[in-house]
Amino acid sequence: MALEGLEIAIIHHRTPALLAQSLERLTRYAPDVPVRVVDTAFDASLAVQLDGAHPALEWLPLANHSYATAVNAAAKRATRPLLLQLNADVLVGERTIPALLRALDDPQVAAAGPLPLTTGGSAQDMGIPYRWHYARARWQRAQRGPGAAVDVPWLAGCAQLLRLAALRAVGGFDQRLRFYNEDLEWCLRVRRAGWRCRLVATDVVHVGGAATPANLAFLHEGLRGGYAITRRYGPAWFRPLHRYGLATAAWSLALVAREDAARGAWRALARRSASDRLERSRFGAELGQDDAGP
Numbered sequence: 001m002a003l004e005g006l007e008i009a010i011i012h013h014r015t016p017a018l019l020a021q022s023l024e025r026l027t028r029y030a031p032d033v034p035v036r037v038v039d040t041a042f043d044a045s046l047a048v049q050l051d052g053a054h055p056a057l058e059w060l061p062l063a064n065h066s067y068a069t070a071v072n073a074a075a076k077r078a079t080r081p082l083l084l085q086l087n088a089d090v091l092v093g094e095r096t097i098p099a100l101l102r103a104l105d106d107p108q109v110a111a112a113g114p115l116p117l118t119t120g121g122s123a124q125d126m127g128i129p130y131r132w133h134y135a136r137a138r139w140q141r142a143q144r145g146p147g148a149a150v151d152v153p154w155l156a157g158c159a160q161l162l163r164l165a166a167l168r169a170v171g172g173f174d175q176r177l178r179f180y181n182e183d184l185e186w187c188l189r190v191r192r193a194g195w196r197c198r199l200v201a202t203d204v205v206h207v208g209g210a211a212t213p214a215n216l217a218f219l220h221e222g223l224r225g226g227y228a229i230t231r232r233y234g235p236a237w238f239r240p241l242h243r244y245g246l247a248t249a250a251w252s253l254a255l256v257a258r259e260d261a262a263r264g265a266w267r268a269l270a271r272r273s274a275s276d277r278l279e280r281s282r283f284g285a286e287l288g289q290d291d292a293g294p
Contacts, residue, residue, distance in 0.1 A: 157183025
């Protein structure tokens with residue numbers, strides 16, 4: 001599909017220098033594609049500062065509820081059939097967007113993603129859930145050249161080209177997964193509905209972690225979300241193993257934690273895991289706000 005069918009959404013939270021770099025790349029390689037910055041900590045002075053940073057730029061201020069909420073808001077406002085959603089710390093290259101668009105020439109492909117590089121140019125480790133098939137895509141590129149693509153069970157959410165017909169058919173990203181896991185869950189859901197996800201051997205630079213807080217609550221939310229996915233999609237025999245394994249690990253980390261706050265946080269996660277109270281997030285209306293629930 002051509003660029004005329006594409007919109008771009010940048011999900012931004014307090015990384016203005018990286019956002020400026022991301023927009024510079026998009027101006028260079030996709031100047032005619034509409035770009036919407038979904039800003040979860042909107043600062044009007046930044047919008048003024050970046051006025052004209054891209055020829056087709058608009059802003060969407062949004063509460064900092066979750067990454068899923070930001071992607072869904074961008075998808076709701078999109079008027080073209082494809083949406084490229086990017087973290088603000090993702091820098092596209094000359095071949096990135098054309099290669100991703102080619103993957104969606106197949107009407108059964110719901111989403112395509114690139115291979116993230118570190119700022120030093122090496123392959124970025126996207127974590128255990130992604131490690132094997134990202135390594136397989138790099139091997140395919142070595143065999144078949146740039147732009148080779150492979151079907152994968154899920155794609156990392158830092159950069160995804162989404163077919164909005166698929167997103168509207170199965171529903172958007174799950175907003176109950178407040179931090180991490182929303183990308184993985186959506187890919188599982190869309191594949192269950194008969195669509196495919198393609199990993200394309202084309203590069204982007206992903207700074208990684210630029211807007212990730214050091215607060216343990218965010219790590220715990222990711223662990224909670226991982227179990228929520230196991231509970232929905234995993235085999236019945238594995239669910240208690242995951243839950244009690246998480247409880248055991250949390251108790252162990254509580255024993256070695258040096259700070260009282262960290263010990264308390266790990267103990268709370270251990271208790272919630274042991275009693276199977278992990279389906280609901282502890283965050284309130286915005287990320288980082290504790291709702292003080294059980």
